[in-house]
Amino acid sequence: MRIYAISALLIALTVLGAGCTGDGRSSPEITQELVLSDAVSGINDELESIRASVGENARVLGETGLTGAAGREALKQTLLKYPWAESSLVISRDGVVVMAVPENYGGIMNQNLSYQPQVQRANREQVPIVSEVFYLEEGFYGISQSYPVFGTEYLGYTDITYRSDVLIGRVLTPLINGTPYDAWAAQTDGRVIYDTTPEEIGKNLFSDPVYQLPGLQEAFTRIVSEPSGSLEYSFYDLNWERNVTKEARWDTAGVDGAEWRIVITRSLDAGEPQQVAGSGRPPAANATDEMKSFVAEAAAYAREHGRTEALSAFNNLDGEFVRGDLYIFAYDMNGTVLALPFQQGLIGTDRRGVHDSNGVAYIDGMIRVAAEGGGSLYYVYPNPANGYAEELKLGYAVPVDDTWFVGSGVYIPDVGTGFTTSEKDALVQRVKAARDYAQEHGKEAASAAFNDLAGPFAAGGAYIFAYGMDGETLALPYQPDLIGSNRTGFEDRYGVNIIDWEIAAAKAGSGFVYVTYYNPDTGGDGLKLCYVAVVDEEWFVGSGVYAAET
Known part of the structure; x- marks a missing residue:
């Protein structure tokens, strides 16, 4: 299957390169035992x-x-x-x-x-x-x-x-990146407190229906009962495409009463994940228009034929709703997966709160834009055309009715989204420091400080911005002509309603979003991972980190 990229976006953003992915380890000397030992310590x-x-x-x-x-x-x-x-x-x-x-x-x-x-x-x-x-x-x-x-x-x-998954993930992600290993962690009561598949976090190994498979209960009972050990079991692979046999090794981490089973697994099956052949066509300049038309066609089909028949068609890998790179997915408005043709093991799961590798809550974002009548957003997602490598995706979703929605997306493989842990830490720290300053000094004084190009809050691409919950621009130091304007409904060049997305994240308390926006360090647009944090019920602050240039 070809990579159906957005030509205009590639032209604008290819210079941003492959991002920073140096956390991974690929040496053949990195054994399962070493990864486990390093994870626990x-x-x-x-x-x-x-x-x-x-x-x-x-x-x-x-x-x-x-x-x-x-x-x-x-x-x-x-x-x-x-x-x-x-x-x-x-x-x-x-x-x-x-x-x-x-x-x-x-x-x-x-x-x-x-x-x-x-x-x-x-x-x-x-x-x-x-x-x-x-x-x-x-x-x-x-x-x-x-x-x-x-x-x-x-x-x-x-x-x-x-959140336990955040702390554990900070340690495990750089250990398993670039290796054949996967990882999860659980309390001794069976609650999953970390998994590289976010949908698993919060489930219980002994009561959740997805785990009621032959041999799994025996395996999980051993893991939570014994502080360390090894065994084999069968379950879905990392991409929820097929069942594989896994070798699991586990040990125990925790201090001051915590007893966490840290489990490192590897697949014993030699087969490679299925990849779908592409059409061989070059990237189309009208890819976004084709995607939106495809989604509109799927929504119309669902309204005409009903949910059951439509979902059967959407989940059919050989059907009319899987076209080269484009495929239709469907969700209930409560976040339950209804159609996901390349990852059908996830059908029926609740994906609310699921974040991509950079912390962007994209399922919640899809629910929001669909409930508002339809819209686009960016997220990082496995590409079945490329061995399920994680790539930037521009998604588009529309409601079928007020209970469920359909969507699709186009991958943008040449834009780097591998922001390092240290980059994201610095971003969040910068925003939280600005939030603390705003809470101490008040809206007027803090906004003036954020807009001061000679001050500490306007450090090039790392500048602080601020908006009211109603969309009023309070701080935008490199675009002062926009101060005081209301930017609700503002879309970036690829149709993502970025200010409304930031407001939604702020109303949730804080969060990450992607935008394509002006970079004062380069003078052009660039892909940007933003983090926003609420100051109070009236306004919020944020900042971002741009994908690195090559």
Whole structure:
């Protein structure tokens, strides 16, 4: 199958190159055992580093009081040190939230959380604790890593909250990139807390229907029961295309009560994933128009023939809705996969909250644009035409009715999207520092600072921008003529409604999006990974990192 790229986009963006993908390791000396050993030690190092930082916060709070300015500053600096973490709380010995950082978590101030098991445990045991995954008051499933606060007596505890899959992924992704290995992790109760296939995270090995296959339950029982070992089992491959036999080796990571089984697998099957032959045609200049017409045709077919018949047609690899590079996918508005012809193992799964390799929540984005009548967005996704290599894709989705939608996309293989962990960390840290500045100084003063070309917030392509939740432009230092204008509905050159996407991510608290936008360092447009964070209910800040030039 040919790579059906967008010619205009390639002309504009090919100079951006292949991105930064130097985290991978491809040496044949990288064994499964070595990857597992490095993974366990790396995860433990991360947990111990966090424990030390939260412990220092506890020391400051013990000396200055649970609600003092020094303690708040210590918590803020720790969150900047770990930019991928979500929040930090101080909870009294009675279970009441007495401090919450950042300030937009102020809504949980003074709440009594003493009913929560993890709060009860922290106040009862009065030792450093890494909790199990649970639904936090902040609105996400995560982990609370806590440390007791002592003055002349026990006062309460402080914590830092984060998603387990983010912490584990930071360690595992560079270890397995460029190797034949895959990875997942679970608590001893069977909850999956990390998987290279994001759809698996949060499922339970023993109760989820997808795991009720011959031999799997026996394998998973051994893995959670034994601290280390090896075995073989059969399950879908990484791309959910076919069943393969996997060799699994596992060991245990965790500190302060955490007991995480880290599992490294490799396929024992010699067969290669199926690739579909392409048409051999050169890239078409009207690829986006053809894609949109294709999606409109699929939506009309679905309305005429009904959901059941339409989904059968969409999932037929030899049918009329798989045309070279173009294929139709379909989702329920609740995120359930209805049609995905090259990854039919995912049909029936809930993909809400699934992120691509750079943290972009593209399924939620598809649901949003479809619910709004249709639209486009970028994301990184496996290309079945190229051995399921991850490539940038411009997707387009429209509703069939108010319950489900259809879509398709064109791959853009020559545009780099492999942003490194350090690049993304620096981006998030930059935005969160700007958010903290905005919360401290207020909208007017902060916007003036962000717009000051001589100031620290206008560092070329790393500049800070700011918008109101209504789309009003508050800070855009290299385009001052746009200050004060309302940019809702603004589309980039490839039809992606980028400001509305950023507003949606900000309303969720924070998030990553892709845009094609003016780069002040080069004077031209470039693909940009942006991160935005809410300041308060009225406005948000953001910044971006452009794909590297060759």
